Amino acid sequence: MKEVNILLSAVGRRDYLIDFFKNLTDYDVRIVAVNSIEDTTAMWKADVSYVSPEIRSKDYIPFLLQVCEKESVDIIISLFDLDTLFLSYSKSKFDEIGAKLIMPDFNIVEICLDKLKMSNFLTDNEFDTPKIFFSLEEAEKALKNKTIAFPLVIKPRWGQGSIATEIVYNRDELFHAYKLLTSKIKNTSISHIETLNFENTLLIQEFIKGQEYGVDCINDLKGFNNAVVVKKKIAMRSGETDAAVTVMDKSITEVISKLGNLLKHVSIIDIDVIKRENKIYIIDINPRFGGGYPFSQAAGVNLPKAILDWHFGEEIIKECFDYKPNILSLKGIALATKLKDEA
Numbered sequence: 001m002k003e004v005n006i007l008l009s010a011v012g013r014r015d016y017l018i019d020f021f022k023n024l025t026d027y028d029v030r031i032v033a034v035n036s037i038e039d040t041t042a043m044w045k046a047d048v049s050y051v052s053p054e055i056r057s058k059d060y061i062p063f064l065l066q067v068c069e070k071e072s073v074d075i076i077i078s079l080f081d082l083d084t085l086f087l088s089y090s091k092s093k094f095d096e097i098g099a100k101l102i103m104p105d106f107n108i109v110e111i112c113l114d115k116l117k118m119s120n121f122l123t124d125n126e127f128d129t130p131k132i133f134f135s136l137e138e139a140e141k142a143l144k145n146k147t148i149a150f151p152l153v154i155k156p157r158w159g160q161g162s163i164a165t166e167i168v169y170n171r172d173e174l175f176h177a178y179k180l181l182t183s184k185i186k187n188t189s190i191s192h193i194e195t196l197n198f199e200n201t202l203l204i205q206e207f208i209k210g211q212e213y214g215v216d217c218i219n220d221l222k223g224f225n226n227a228v229v230v231k232k233k234i235a236m237r238s239g240e241t242d243a244a245v246t247v248m249d250k251s252i253t254e255v256i257s258k259l260g261n262l263l264k265h266v267s268i269i270d271i272d273v274i275k276r277e278n279k280i281y282i283i284d285i286n287p288r289f290g291g292g293y294p295f296s297q298a299a300g301v302n303l304p305k306a307i308l309d310w311h312f313g314e315e316i317i318k319e320c321f322d323y324k325p326n327i328l329s330l331k332g333i334a335l336a337t338k339l340k341d342e343a
Helices: 015-022 041-045 060-070 081-089 091-096 106-113 115-124 136-145 171-187 189-196 250-263 293-298 303-311
Strands: 002-009 027-035 048-051 075-078 152-156 166-168 202-206 211-219 225-237 240-247 267-276 279-286 328-330
Touching: 002 015, 002 060, 002 303, 015 027, 015 041, 015 293, 015 303, 027 041, 027 060, 041 048, 060 081, 060 091, 075 081, 075 303, 081 091, 081 106, 106 115, 106 279, 115 202, 115 279, 136 171, 136 202, 152 171, 166 171, 171 202, 211 240, 211 250, 211 293, 211 303, 225 250, 225 293, 240 293, 250 267, 250 279, 267 303, 293 303, 293 328
Parallel strands: 002 027, 002 075, 027 048
Antiparallel strands: 152 166, 152 202, 211 225, 211 267, 225 240, 240 328, 267 279
16 A cells, blocks of 8 residues: 655645545555644644644745655645645745645646736636726726626735625725725735735626536646536635535536646646626636535545546546536534643
């Protein structure tokens, strides 16, 4: 049985991913969890855990490199959007010590997380995506020309979940929300993007009404698309899918497979799309395991096994990406308890 040490960075509460890897019968998996907060369910469940400096800290990457060397880490998987940016930016340093980043390269991560760059990339490659405006002046001009109409969405250029995001329905709401969010964004967890010399400003986006889907776009480690898993969203909480049902939708699959082969990312990206009439609008792209991935696993997908098979040069079995439609999954609330050490 092959042994493998996997580091999950910014692991938070995603303890289910630890279970998915530990339940593999073909591999002896040891999980190293890293997070800036000690007491999370995933930190408790890992074989070994480390409390890291904050991502914005200059000590963050050196800390991870030390952990990788100490724990003989083979594979690193990030579970937080902006963490993928910092890790991919430092990919060569991890390569030097033999720790393989299973995530898209920096240029792809940047396209995914920079909503302005993402919009331009999608438009240039003839994908449907909401119109986006870089300033109030641009949005005002478009409203005056009637190329867009209310409601509109205000969101950070570099955002996550629903942080500092508002839907506005008239000009008064637009100006007041824009002013409020401009101030608010400086005090949120997404402000640390400035550590990499990126300015985080607000964007104004066309609001697309339709059925929303979460889609896993899975590529192999050479960047070729292997699978597209489509889930119809039933309920959301704080920007993350809380309930979803797997569906087979050829039109969505074709669009996302084309995108996957164009991006040539490795492993998984999590994509939000809205289907309106015959158009598939790409709304967001997250370069990591998304909060909706467990719904794919519950329906039959086994990406953790595929990742290790790819890593060790094993042949991928077709069943890794087969999924059943009409599987409804709901997230619940679980309680984790342990005896706390005395201070």
